Amino acid sequence: MATMNDASLTAKPHKPAGVSRRERRELRRESKLWPASLTKVPPDTWPTWARLPDTVAVMRSRDFIVRIASNDSSLALAVMRTELDQNTRRHKAGISWDELQRLKREAGYGDWYAVEVFPPDARTFNETNMRHLWLLPASGLVFGKLIGIN
Secondary structure (H helix, E strand, O other), X not given: XXXXXXXXXXXXXXXXXXXXXXXXXXXXXXXXXXXXXXXXOOHHHOOHHHOOOOEEXXXXXXXXXXXXXXXXXXXXXXXXXXXXXXXXXXXXXXXXXXXXXXXXXXXXXXXXXXXXXXXXXXXXXXXXXXXXXXXEEOOOOOHHHXXXXX
């Protein structure tokens, strides 16, 4: 398994403008060393941006990185591609519903509901192409009944 370092995923994905062509190539090369499915990343190799007090795990695959966060009342997944867009110098966009569902399952939450929230404009913080899923245990929720699933 490959190891992750800050240079490989940019020290701060929120400021990707400084990412050089060489760094993008290095990231592509390193990504090929990772498996196709998510695998846990050792905490001592987490990128700087993922080292937050609420981070409980970081998982990585060839194409995605997932930060799992927890507080007293919820769990959340922050998902982004590992590849950088050469024009925008941001992490590539376009994570499909099927990919999010698969990544939720690979992270160990396949039996949980997940909700993606779109905040009011005044609360929007969109400096990188990252998707956020809040996890809700399937037991005791009415979501399945609302969409016709028991």
